[in-house]
Amino acid sequence: AQKVTQAQTEISVVEKEDVTLDCVYETRDTTYYLFWYKQPPSGELVFLIRRNSFDEQNEISGRYSWNFQKSTSSFNFTITASQVVDSAVYFCALSEGVAFTGGGNKLTFGTGTQLKVEL
Amino acid sequence: DGGITQSPKYLFRKEGQNVTLSCEQNLNHDAMYWYRQDPGQGLRLIYYSQIVNDFQKGDIAEGYSVSREKKESFPLTVTSAQKNPTAFYLCASSPDRDFDGYTFGSGTRLTVV
Numbered sequence: 001a002q003k004v005t006q007a008q009t010e011i012s013v014v015e016k017e018d019v020t021l022d023c024v025y026e027t028r029d030t031t032y033y034l035f036w037y038k039q040p041p042s043g044e045l046v047f048l049i050r051r052n053s054f055d056e057q058n059e060i061s062g063r064y065s066w067n068f069q070k071s072t073s074s075f076n077f078t079i080t081a082s083q084v085v086d087s088a089v090y091f092c093a094l095s096e097g098v099a100f101t102g103g104g105n106k107l108t109f110g111t112g113t114q115l116k117v118e119l
Numbered sequence: 120d121g122g123i124t125q126s127p128k129y130l131f132r133k134e135g136q137n138v139t140l141s142c143e144q145n146l147n148h149d150a151m152y153w154y155r156q157d158p159g160q161g162l163r164l165i166y167y168s169q170i171v172n173d174f175q176k177g178d179i180a181e182g183y184s185v186s187r188e189k190k191e192s193f194p195l196t197v198t199s200a201q202k203n204p205t206a207f208y209l210c211a212s213s214p215d216r217d218f219d220g221y222t223f224g225s226g227t228r229l230t231v232v
Binding site: 037046109111 | 211219222
């Protein structure tokens with residue numbers, strides 16, 4: 001069975017600090033996808049990144065960066081120079097590499113990390 | 120703009136009542152999903168549908184029902200058999216190929232009064 005663990009329930013930082021959100025996953029699949037989503041107070045989940053299991057290159061997008069390490073089954077997310085607008089719940093998710101017959105994939109979510117960025 | 124529309128945003132239900140949550144998408148996605156979110160528990164899959172007129176139970180389907188009569192629509196009914204329905208409900212969709220994650224709606228917050 002697939003499992004995603006986000007051990008950090010809540011993190012509080014002061015603006016401009018760097019912060020890393022941890023994600024550890026379990027799967028028996030050799031092909032899989034990893035995701036990060038952001039959920040602001042409005043409730044809608046916003047897609048941040050997808051990474052497939054064959055691509056271990058780190059990704060950087062502005063102040064956001066992701067570190068994927070298959071050896072430790074981790075896909076950590078770092079926000080550099082955090083801002084108040086980064087305050088949200090962040091979810092890590094895992095999907096099987098083989099789609100459902102007929103289309104679509106099941107995503108297994110972690111329990112989320114609440115990030116609070118204060119002035 | 121393409122997206123997913125969930126309505127209503129807030130819903131109040133009396134004990135013993137069935138209520139239906141609406142989910143409509145104009146992204147031409149084949150697959151649609153319903154998730155339930157509770158504090159500290161992340162998102163849990165209720166039902167999913169890969170094509171019209173077909174749907175499958177997820178991890179917590181008891182007390183819920185769905186229909187998929189049109190590609191664009193995937194309504195969720197919370198029945199009186201659901202013992203703890205107060206939660207935040209999220210609808211999502213995805214294409215059948217080149218899976219790039221879900222597109223989510225803005226959610227419906229259901230409260231039992």
